Amino acid sequence: MKQKIILLIFYFILSACEKEIEINLPQTNSKLVVYTQLKSGIYSNAFNGQNIIVSNSISPFSSLNNYILNEDSVPVINYANVNISETNLMDSTSINHYTFSYNDDCYCYVNQDFITKHNTTYKLTIDAENFNSINSIETVPNKPDYSISDFELLSDISENFESHLLKYDLCNLNIIINDNPNEKNYYQLNFKVGREFTNPLNFSLTEGQNLNEEKCLFKSEDVVFLNETNQNINSLNNNTFEGNEAFFNDDSFNGQQKSIYIQVDKPQSQAEWQGAWTYFYIEIISLNESLYQFITSNEYMNNENNSQFNSEPSFNNSNINNGHGVFGVKSVSQKFYLPTVFPTNGWIEY
Numbered sequence: 020m021k022q023k024i025i026l027l028i029f030y031f032i033l034s035a036c037e038k039e040i041e042i043n044l045p046q047t048n049s050k051l052v053v054y055t056q057l058k059s060g061i062y063s064n065a066f067n068g069q070n071i072i073v074s075n076s077i078s079p080f081s082s083l084n085n086y087i088l089n090e091d092s093v094p095v096i097n098y099a100n101v102n103i104s105e106t107n108l109m110d111s112t113s114i115n116h117y118t119f120s121y122n123d124d125c126y127c128y129v130n131q132d133f134i135t136k137h138n139t140t141y142k143l144t145i146d147a148e149n150f151n152s153i154n155s156i157e158t159v160p161n162k163p164d165y166s167i168s169d170f171e172l173l174s175d176i177s178e179n180f181e182s183h184l185l186k187y188d189l190c191n192l193n194i195i196i197n198d199n200p201n202e203k204n205y206y207q208l209n210f211k212v213g214r215e216f217t218n219p220l221n222f223s224l225t226e227g228q229n230l231n232e233e234k235c236l237f238k239s240e241d242v243v244f245l246n247e248t249n250q251n252i253n254s255l256n257n258n259t260f261e262g263n264e265a266f267f268n269d270d271s272f273n274g275q276q277k278s279i280y281i282q283v284d285k286p287q288s289q290a291e292w293q294g295a296w297t298y299f300y301i302e303i304i305s306l307n308e309s310l311y312q313f314i315t316s317n318e319y320m321n322n323e324n325n326s327q328f329n330s331e332p333s334f335n336n337s338n339i340n341n342g343h344g345v346f347g348v349k350s351v352s353q354k355f356y357l358p359t360v361f362p363t364n365g366w367i368e369y
Contacts, residue, residue, distance in 0.1 A: 200274030310347030
């Protein structure tokens with residue numbers, strides 16, 4: 020009985036100690052979010068990646084019913100004024116203004132008269148009712164300058180894949196990069212094989228993955244690949260890189276010539292009816308710093324196969340003034356090997 024009385028008193032003491040605590044959570048205003056990757060030499064189109072996506076940030080305490088969502092649950096803005104103009108950094112004057120129009124097919128803004136040019140500075144400006152105006156200024160990098168040496172074709176491109184018992188059975192080569200001096204340069208490297216169902220020289224007219232192409236696995240022991248980014252997305256074992264794409268910068272060879280030895284593997288054909296590989300090519304991409312940081316961020320790499328993340332990414336290194344997102348610009352250089360056209364040398368630069 021005495022024990023029950025003690026427990027009852029203890030209960031009343033705890034009840035008397037209850038007190039409501041009000042927490043004032045900070046109010047965050049919704050801001051415009053922009054995402055674009057503009058590639059030099061390609062005209063703006065709804066389906067080739069040369070477009071601008073405008074949305075708005077969502078408060079964590081807001082209902083999605085308050086937003087206009089597209090099929091990927093992105094809170095799109097379809098009434099913004101989107102403009103790009105070439106800008107002279109010396110006197111801040113602008114020429115060649117381009118107004119982008121909203122396209123329902125891609126939930127994005129396009130202007131088919133606009134073609135991004137390398138080594139050109141652009142200013143992006145976006146206005147929308149009830150939002151602060153946002154802008155960004157970026158210069159498109161020059162096309163990567165590189166050559167190929169000590170090329171050794173280890174097997175016929177059209178031969179069937181040989182089960183990886185002999186890895187890196189396509190070719191060995193040296194890529195010699197002539198790095199642009201007096202500037203920080205950021206690179207992405209890919210090797211791809213393809214089939215002649217489509218003209219390979221028309222590949223760059225589309226930004227999406229060509230269904231008749233596939234990335235190659237490649238290996239290198241060069242120190243330029245031994246960084247945290249490549250470790251997150253590929254494999255670094257015993258100071259050796261192995262993967263199907265690599266990111267690196269010119270910290271160790273700024274303004275100098277850099278030779279990189281690489282071994283390239285041939286991917287397996289996914290279906291017999293697709294036919295054999297008929298060409299392959301090297302692709303080196305120069306990225307502006309903000310785009311490089313976005314692509315190589317842990318958040319992007321860990322979620323690149325997540326459609327929701329791709330729709331509403333996290334921007335830790337935004338280059339958008341008064342808003343969120345990334346104004347990405349890049350230049351691409353591709354060297355194709357077409358043995359059926361040029362059996363002696365085979366290399367065509369695009």
